[in-house]
Amino acid sequence: MTTPVEIDGSEGEGGGQILRTSLALSVITGVPVRLRNVRAKRAKPGLRRQHLAAVRAAAVVSGAKVHGDAVGSTSVRFEPAALVSGHHTFAIGTAGSTTLVLQTVLWPLLLAEGPSEILIEGGTHNPMAPTFEFLERTFLPQVRRLGVDADLVLERHGFYPAGGGRLRASLRPSRLRPFTWSDRGEARGVDARALVSNLPPGIAKRELGTSLAALGWPRQAGTSLRVESGGPGNALVLAASFESGCTVVSSIGSKGRRAEDVARDAAREMQCFLDQGAPIDEHLADQLLIPMALARGGAFVTAAPSLHTRTNASVIARFLSVQTSFTQREDGLWHVEVTETGAAPPGDR
Amino acid sequence: MLGSTLDKGAGPRRWNRWRPTVDLHRHDDLLVDRLELIVPRQGQRLAAAVVQDIASVSPETTVRTHRLDFEDPWDFEEVYTGLLDFVRGLTFRDSEDYLVHISTGTHVMQICWFLLTEARFVPGRILQTSPEAGNAGPGHVRIIDLDLSSYGAIRSRFEAQHREDVSFLKRGIETRNLRFNALIDQIETVAMRSRAPMLLTGPTGAGKTQLARRIYGLLRDRGRVHGRFVEVNCATLRGDQAMSTLFGHKRGAFTGAVRDRAGVLAEADGGVVFLDEVGELGLDEQAMLLRAIEDRRFMPLGSDAEVHSDFGLIAGTNRDLRACVAQGTFREDLLARIDLWTFELPGLAQRPEDVEPNLEFELDRFAAAHGRRASFTRTARTRFLDFAASARARWPGNFRDFAGALTRMATLAPKGRITPAVVREEVERLEQRWGRAEHAEFPRVASALGAAAADLDRFDAAQLEEVLRVCAEAPSLSAAGRVLFAASRARRRSVNDADRLRKYLAKFDLDFATASAV
Numbered sequence: 001m002t003t004p005v006e007i008d009g010s011e012g013e014g015g016g017q018i019l020r021t022s023l024a025l026s027v028i029t030g031v032p033v034r035l036r037n038v039r040a041k042r043a044k045p046g047l048r049r050q051h052l053a054a055v056r057a058a059a060v061v062s063g064a065k066v067h068g069d070a071v072g073s074t075s076v077r078f079e080p081a082a083l084v085s086g087h088h089t090f091a092i093g094t095a096g097s098t099t100l101v102l103q104t105v106l107w108p109l110l111l112a113e114g115p116s117e118i119l120i121e122g123g124t125h126n127p128m129a130p131t132f133e134f135l136e137r138t139f140l141p142q143v144r145r146l147g148v149d150a151d152l153v154l155e156r157h158g159f160y161p162a163g164g165g166r167l168r169a170s171l172r173p174s175r176l177r178p179f180t181w182s183d184r185g186e187a188r189g190v191d192a193r194a195l196v197s198n199l200p201p202g203i204a205k206r207e208l209g210t211s212l213a214a215l216g217w218p219r220q221a222g223t224s225l226r227v228e229s230g231g232p233g234n235a236l237v238l239a240a241s242f243e244s245g246c247t248v249v250s251s252i253g254s255k256g257r258r259a260e261d262v263a264r265d266a267a268r269e270m271q272c273f274l275d276q277g278a279p280i281d282e283h284l285a286d287q288l289l290i291p292m293a294l295a296r297g298g299a300f301v302t303a304a305p306s307l308h309t310r311t312n313a314s315v316i317a318r319f320l321s322v323q324t325s326f327t328q329r330e331d332g333l334w335h336v337e338v339t340e341t342g343a344a345p346p347g348d349r
Numbered sequence: 350m351l352g353s354t355l356d357k358g359a360g361p362r363r364w365n366r367w368r369p370t371v372d373l374h375r376h377d378d379l380l381v382d383r384l385e386l387i388v389p390r391q392g393q394r395l396a397a398a399v400v401q402d403i404a405s406v407s408p409e410t411t412v413r414t415h416r417l418d419f420e421d422p423w424d425f426e427e428v429y430t431g432l433l434d435f436v437r438g439l440t441f442r443d444s445e446d447y448l449v450h451i452s453t454g455t456h457v458m459q460i461c462w463f464l465l466t467e468a469r470f471v472p473g474r475i476l477q478t479s480p481e482a483g484n485a486g487p488g489h490v491r492i493i494d495l496d497l498s499s500y501g502a503i504r505s506r507f508e509a510q511h512r513e514d515v516s517f518l519k520r521g522i523e524t525r526n527l528r529f530n531a532l533i534d535q536i537e538t539v540a541m542r543s544r545a546p547m548l549l550t551g552p553t554g555a556g557k558t559q560l561a562r563r564i565y566g567l568l569r570d571r572g573r574v575h576g577r578f579v580e581v582n583c584a585t586l587r588g589d590q591a592m593s594t595l596f597g598h599k600r601g602a603f604t605g606a607v608r609d610r611a612g613v614l615a616e617a618d619g620g621v622v623f624l625d626e627v628g629e630l631g632l633d634e635q636a637m638l639l640r641a642i643e644d645r646r647f648m649p650l651g652s653d654a655e656v657h658s659d660f661g662l663i664a665g666t667n668r669d670l671r672a673c674v675a676q677g678t679f680r681e682d683l684l685a686r687i688d689l690w691t692f693e694l695p696g697l698a699q700r701p702e703d704v705e706p707n708l709e710f711e712l713d714r715f716a717a718a719h720g721r722r723a724s725f726t727r728t729a730r731t732r733f734l735d736f737a738a739s740a741r742a743r744w745p746g747n748f749r750d751f752a753g754a755l756t757r758m759a760t761l762a763p764k765g766r767i768t769p770a771v772v773r774e775e776v777e778r779l780e781q782r783w784g785r786a787e788h789a790e791f792p793r794v795a796s797a798l799g800a801a802a803a804d805l806d807r808f809d810a811a812q813l814e815e816v817l818r819v820c821a822e823a824p825s826l827s828a829a830g831r832v833l834f835a836a837s838r839a840r841r842r843s844v845n846d847a848d849r850l851r852k853y854l855a856k857f858d859l860d861f862a863t864a865s866a867v
Contacts, residue, residue, distance in 0.1 A: 044378050048377045048378050049376075049377050049378070049379075049380050049409075050377065052380065070380075071378055071379065071380045072378065091408030091409075092408065092409075093374070093375070093406050093407040093408060093409065121408065122408075161364055161375055161406060161486075161487070162361070162364045162402070162405060162406070163405045163406050164405045197361075198361035198362075230361075230405060231361050231363075231364035232361050232362070232364055232365065254485060255365060255483060255484060255485045256483040256484075256485045257485075
């Protein structure tokens, strides 16, 4: 049997991203993975339910044998068998996010021989996770440039805590190719959407008022939307489009959090991205590393790459014979490039 | 348990409230694989809504609902038995980890769950949930392992209580004999956990009566019994009187039965009865006693109605009851019923380490009873201890002998100092006494009068023995007098019981202090 790749969760940014990247690449390469010290640096170490949901989803699409798949477990052994494309439904609790589970199974299924239809039920607009709008407007158009053939549909919104959201993904076999994002290009416009479900519409108006004023965006850029969902929910989604693509920043309302604070957080993050001048924002940078590695090449320019991104790159190098270089340019931005190394990665031996 | 109030909620706003059963499934660090939800008759609709919300927030969870109705959910007996039956109907597997969510239901239900878990009817841990400020999240979860080894604070409290209880059983005497201490530990454990009869064996004077009384005191202080402590020496019971003493009688049941009498078993309803010298009980009484133990019912003499009494039984004996069974003088089935928990109290000669702690105890007791303290000189103390722990000291009356020796020495001590001369006299007195044939029948008389006991007629010795027994148990001369002359007192013939008793004792050169020390 193939020697498993050993991943130590206490290295670098020991979060759920290490887990999701490891699972996805283990399924793709067919190499087992052993994760130790899972989330070792966190207050409550070990797997939480959202991570368990990712482990179980990855196991379903690969027929994997799993040891240590329990809440609180700090050691997981994952041995994939064969990729299973087709129809899959994953029901996850509100504590987890549908978008994070999609991240885990997306790449293996895109590389499968047949198409897949994935239905994920749970939260679609959770704090600490990409919102559906980020996937639809930022992530999907960019990865289509790498050759991804997929569609995403939000069938129902799911907000914390009631959940009950539905995200459908149609994935067709894709051949990935390198791509380079170097400039932002011309501005194509901005918009702001405030979503409310089972809450007074005044919340949306206040969020739009505050965020548009903070960013100096025109009032007509704002739209308030009432959406159907199983419980109360609110999200503010800000988008800025350039020739290079669209960047979405979201902030999720929660009980006890003032609408103005929700708006200011989103506006601050958007302003920060706009000021940096790079085409790729911090969150997308994280998401592009896997497809670029699978395409065996590609580059982008971003502001300071986070520890998250660097950790992600080092995990990828354990599975695939690629390396990621981080080079700071004279203008302060960073050039991130993925290249093939030729040498087999440790896990391939 | 479905929370009929806490789990309620309709419309989207229900998500703004803390609902313990639903919110239990919203924690990122707690995954409930299966929920066994107890639902009362009137809660069926609410249960359906709760189950649906759980499916939304935790699709990983399988929910099984169980219909369970309580006529009065605040009634301890009904709730406890109802939950116990429910728990017994479940199958527990070693491969599963069980949590008992106690944050819903009445307080009585919560207490019953606690008891069921503590008693290990549920092999799991207690799960307590509570809302958080502003209900921003699913609240707080606390898992409490009642396996006290991992629950430090409670365990140390528990151990302190245990130490206190054990010390209580040992009358506060810091005994050093390992076997004796282990025995007391075990008695404490059994007394706190079981209502089954206990049998205390051991030589006369080893402290069976004292211990039985302490066990009762412990049970009463810890709220395990609320009735009286009644003791009776079966050796003093004969014929009709034996039956009547134990089981009571109706007026006219036999010659002399001028009034109804309840009997000790009825008097000890909800309490404890101590039957000392149980081996002396006649076979008829044994048969009745067996039934009374098994059914808690018996028939008073001359009565046509059964009496119910929920008594705890402690029996005492210095005989080998198995030998009695072999000889046909003791029923085998009764023995089987009372010797489930047999504790053999060692005599003083088997506990030489405990002579010294008991010496301090007796001196304290003397000081408390007489208002003056006596203490040993250093040499005298060493001499007495050496003697007391030596092979020469047989202590046939055990602690009764020992207490008598201390009382005599303390009484005779010039200026409160027990000198080597006092010790020497006492040792001589003891040796002289032990050298004679023992008055096995009248141990208290033998102990109190020493050599002079042999000069008494059997007629007088029997009476004195009983008087001394009453004195030993009474807190004062007057109290003993009241007991001994109760009948005259009822007829108002005697107004000064204490004086009458004092004069009686004086005939034997005894005073109350000496008499009560044997």
